[in-house]
Amino acid sequence: FAIQKYVEDRGYTVVRELVGHGLGRSLHEGPEVPNYGKRGRGPKLNEGLVIAIEPMINLGTRNIVQESDGWTIRTRDRKPSAHFEHTVAIFKDRTEILTSHKYIEEVVKF
Template sequence: MIHYKTREEVEIIKESALILGKAHGEVAKYVKEGVKTSFLDKIAEEYIRDSGGVPSFKGYNGFPYALCISVNEVVVHGFPGEYVLKDGDIISIDCGVFHQGYHSDSAYSYPVGEVSPEVVALLKATKESLYLGIENAIFENRVGDIGNAIQKYVEAQGYTVVRELVGHGVGKSLHEAPEVPNYGKRGSGPLLKEGLVIAIEPMVNLGTRNVVQERDGWTIRTADRKPSAHYEHTVAIFKDKTEVLTTHRYIEENFKS
């Protein structure tokens, strides 16, 4: 069952998304060498709660943290912990906020210090693929149009798209129908109708598209241990426009690479 949102509901999701964007911005100030990933999680949770929100991820199916922090070959769902960021790492930070009954969800991947040119290129291509996906997330297109645009773009540059993990609907639940794969055929999948709110989140690997789940039951890494990148926005589809509800603005203002 796909739940379509009214304009009023979308406005509430935007309020959630603003808290989320600013929380990401607070975290971005501390993404640098020598910082423990657990400290980043603490910053995010404090900001979200002080702003009247609740971290969507904490307690979700037993997930114990406010942030998913995924370093280098970890694709998604990494645990914050004692790991200390070092020069040459890349780190994906995924976060959600629950506010006034609705969730928002977004992610961003950062270089730490000096990263290799091939990793810089991976980050750039993954971020660009997110916006290509959004360009295709328009009224009366289909879900497959989004995934096809992402897949074609990144594969043309020699990267691979993770198949086992996908974007999703967002609303009163963190994960709703429909699933939004980052691959697919044009003209396939559910129709994009007025009031659909979805998270588009390409997960793109430098090497093989194959992934492995670690023993903690959450952490997903690349099978070949090559780096992976991840960017995400929550968007709402209307007849006259598609609106990006989340923002990376505060990240880009505060992150000093």
């Protein structure tokens, strides 16, 4: 809900077909973590859970197409899109972002 509200309030759209996920013994585990929805209706984030939050944000419509190579995803209207990921650990009294983008930030020099 929070990602969708933030993004749509700024005139962008959130892809619905691709979602975040839990991490554990496997790279992709439950629960699915959607980047859209209604407040209070998503999966409960319990202590001990590690999740990947992976919104794909589009400049145009939210619709996507998978190319014939079976891997490449693009926007249906061919407008720009951004796909970003953070890995977050859920603790009893806090959350902690486990990913760092400092090397990217050093190169880009925000």
